[in-house]
Amino acid sequence: xxxxxxxxxxxxxxxxxxxxxxxxxxxxxxxxxxxxxxxxxxxxxxxxxxxxxxxxxxxxxxxxxxxxxxxxxxxxxxxxxxxxxxxxxxxxxxxxxxxxxxxxxxxxxxxxxxxxxxxxxxxxxxxxxxxxxxxxxxxxxxxxxxxxxxxxxxxxxxxxxxxxxxxxxxxxxxxxxxxxxxxxxxxxxxxxxxxxxxxxxxxxxxxxxxxxxxxxxxxxxxxxxxxxxxxxxxxxxxxxxxxxxxxxxxxxxxxxxxxxxxxxxxxxxxxxxxxxxxxxxxxxxxxxxxxxxxxxxxxxxxxxxxxxxxxxxxxxxxxxxxxxxxxxx
Numbered sequence: 001x002x003x004x005x006x007x008x009x010x011x012x013x014x015x016x017x018x019x020x021x022x023x024x025x026x027x028x029x030x031x032x033x034x035x036x037x038x039x040x041x042x043x044x045x046x047x048x049x050x051x052x053x054x055x056x057x058x059x060x061x062x063x064x065x066x067x068x069x070x071x072x073x074x075x076x077x078x079x080x081x082x083x084x085x086x087x088x089x090x091x092x093x094x095x096x097x098x099x100x101x102x103x104x105x106x107x108x109x110x111x112x113x114x115x116x117x118x119x120x121x122x123x124x125x126x127x128x129x130x131x132x133x134x135x136x137x138x139x140x141x142x143x144x145x146x147x148x149x150x151x152x153x154x155x156x157x158x159x160x161x162x163x164x165x166x167x168x169x170x171x172x173x174x175x176x177x178x179x180x181x182x183x184x185x186x187x188x189x190x191x192x193x194x195x196x197x198x199x200x201x202x203x204x205x206x207x208x209x210x211x212x213x214x215x216x217x218x219x220x221x222x223x224x225x226x227x228x229x230x231x232x233x234x235x236x237x238x239x240x241x242x243x244x245x246x247x248x249x250x251x252x253x254x255x256x257x258x259x260x261x262x263x264x265x266x267x268x269x270x271x272x273x274x275x276x277x278x279x280x281x282x283x284x285x286x287x288x289x290x291x292x293x294x295x296x297x298x299x300x301x302x303x304x305x306x307x308x309x310x311x312x313x314x315x316x317x318x319x320x321x322x323x324x325x326x327x328x329x
Contacts, residue, residue, distance in 0.1 A: 001055025007207030017058035024066020024234030182207030202278035
């Protein structure tokens with residue numbers, strides 16, 4: 001495993017991290033699925049230890065994942081280990097059977113205490129506002145809360161997990177006011193909209209977490225129009241037959257590179273993201289020991305010309321595809 005500096009912080013993070021959304025299980029808020037279907041805790045525990053054995057030292061979760069269950073499993077298995085970096089998030093809330101957000105100072109301070117208890121940590125290494133928008137940042141309460149928690153030693157660093165499609169205004173606020181330490185953003189072969197922001201943020205000393213590297217599994221090559229998802233899997237309404245078919249068609253030119261590098265689609269997708277020095281860590285979703293192997297083995301250095309080929313598609317063929325994906329939520 002290779003390691004990279006997380007911006008100007010003291011954190012040295014594994015290039016591949018552990019995205020812990022799926023191990024939260026198939027949680028629902030009312031009739032809305034907020035998970036990835038049922039998860040077996042014993043398998044999740046084995047995945048965590050396989051990740052540690054593979055050199056993964058960065059685990060990314062959130063208090064909303066499994067309504068706290070993801071944090072609890074990580075807390076039980078990792079606890080207060082100083083050699084493991086724990087990142088979690090705050091702001092997305094289940095309230096009265098409805099999904100909502102709360103970025104008030106009072107809520108964030110209380111939520112942090114609850115996360116610390118579930119995680120069995122003295123301090124959270126990296127605490128993130130979970131897709132807070134510009135209005136929340138301008139209000140200021142969420143920033144006051146993060147700064148207070150940092151001063152109290154309950155969090156070491158903090159940042160912003162950005163909206164999937166429109167990250168710029170939110171990120172610019174922190175950049176322009178020199179606030180926070182990092183950003184979590186969407187970056188993958190078909191969604192490259194955050195590349196300019198990523199480069200700007202890294203140049204200013206911010207750490208960069210790349211999420212959704214496989215676009216909910218679309219870039220693994222394992223889905224076709226026959227795939228089906230359970231009712232408690234958020235992908236049921238997102239990965240429609242149209243989305244899957246359009247993705248298969250649009251990405252054909254990219255997958256030709258798999259023959260050149262003798263690699264899988266997953267290996268190409270992750271290696272493409274690692275070709276950007278600005279990226280600190282990638283967080284593919286992991287829920288089994290087998291997925292640990294798939295996401296950590298066989299990664300390689302992508303030639304600059306091939307990175308540019310994928311970027312060219314990102315400003316052309318993938319634009320309509322991303323609009324279709326956006327329409328599905």
